[in-house]
Amino acid sequence: MRWKLADDPDDEQGSLFDVRGLVGPEQGTGRLSGLEFLAVASRTILNPMPPSSAMPFRWTINAYRGCSHACTYCFARPTHEYLGLNAGEDFDRKIVVKINAIERLRVELADPSWAHEHVAMGTNTDPYQRAEGKYRLTRGIITALAESGTPFSILTKSALVRRDLDVLAEAAAQVDVRVNFSIGTLDTDVWRATEPGTPHPRRRLEAMAEMAAAGIRTGALVAPVLPGLSDRRAQLSETVAAILEAGGTVLGSRALYLRGPSRTHFLDWLSAHDPALHARYLAAFQGRTELGRDYQSWVKQAVRRAAAEHQRNSNGTAVAIDGRPLRKAVS
Numbered sequence: 001m002r003w004k005l006a007d008d009p010d011d012e013q014g015s016l017f018d019v020r021g022l023v024g025p026e027q028g029t030g031r032l033s034g035l036e037f038l039a040v041a042s043r044t045i046l047n048p049m050p051p052s053s054a055m056p057f058r059w060t061i062n063a064y065r066g067c068s069h070a071c072t073y074c075f076a077r078p079t080h081e082y083l084g085l086n087a088g089e090d091f092d093r094k095i096v097v098k099i100n101a102i103e104r105l106r107v108e109l110a111d112p113s114w115a116h117e118h119v120a121m122g123t124n125t126d127p128y129q130r131a132e133g134k135y136r137l138t139r140g141i142i143t144a145l146a147e148s149g150t151p152f153s154i155l156t157k158s159a160l161v162r163r164d165l166d167v168l169a170e171a172a173a174q175v176d177v178r179v180n181f182s183i184g185t186l187d188t189d190v191w192r193a194t195e196p197g198t199p200h201p202r203r204r205l206e207a208m209a210e211m212a213a214a215g216i217r218t219g220a221l222v223a224p225v226l227p228g229l230s231d232r233r234a235q236l237s238e239t240v241a242a243i244l245e246a247g248g249t250v251l252g253s254r255a256l257y258l259r260g261p262s263r264t265h266f267l268d269w270l271s272a273h274d275p276a277l278h279a280r281y282l283a284a285f286q287g288r289t290e291l292g293r294d295y296q297s298w299v300k301q302a303v304r305r306a307a308a309e310h311q312r313n314s315n316g317t318a319v320a321i322d323g324r325p326l327r328k329a330v331s
Helices: 089-093 101-109 130-135 137-148 159-172 188-194 201-213 233-245 260-273 275-284 293-314
Strands: 036-042 059-061 094-098 119-121 152-156 177-182 217-225 250-255 319-321 324-326
Touching: 036 101, 036 130, 089 094, 094 130, 101 137, 119 137, 130 137, 137 152, 137 159, 152 159, 159 177, 159 201, 177 201, 201 217, 201 233, 217 233, 233 250, 233 293, 250 293, 260 275, 293 319, 293 324
Parallel strands: 036 094, 059 119, 119 152, 152 177, 177 217, 217 250, 250 319
Antiparallel strands: 319 324
16 A cells, blocks of 8 residues: 555655554454554644645645545545545545644644644544544644644534534634534435435534534535435525524535546445436536536525525524625525
């Protein structure tokens, strides 16, 4: 596997890790049964975003690679192929754990050149996936960032974030902290089929409510919206209303994006799950990674309208959608 080539100066990906002196893969037990943890020592933890990135942050942290959430559509699946692993079952079950993440991060944050810019977690794989219950790296990372005066955000599909409410609240008293959730749908059948390793989305809503009650800015990304599965207006309205009722004040949305190994994995899954819908996808996504601008716009407008309707009926607090304040209902 490429990550075992850490001492090869010509191997760019491998140079991020050092496995000298580390033990071999560890099999999960109990609630972690079926998982394999591959321990590595990372040579860097703060990852700079490419200069061309449109993301509103310049730095990310990913303590884990691979994700036990096993979401059928996950865009991060190709990253496992960089390590010589496959983007299917290996991504779901073979989790790379950067066991020195906390110690290495403290060194990087202490560098005089560090400008205390915003750091995002959860941009690749979930910082609160099942491995976090065992290794507790995200908890330590939160503390290190707060103590250094570095603002940060978290995006997760997990209710495990509730465990760290104490350190998150303490951090929020020192720096800007945002804890957002990925909630694409509340439809139980769709959730169970497409996100088999995640907790029920209503548990995420409970976690969101706890964050809001603690004064931590929170919200949700309604994504990915899956054509023919989770994009009915009633489904979107239910999801948006629940997010706002839980205290979410930040909303974003994104329709399904299919590319490379992620595309192959999702379409293979869909062919078994719903052959008729699979045939429609093959036609609709032929030669493209996502549906056209009209569909993208429809999704965003449906989310915005649902939020406006909820605001009109509840007189809730101010909400921002896709970075823009929601001031009045959309007709």
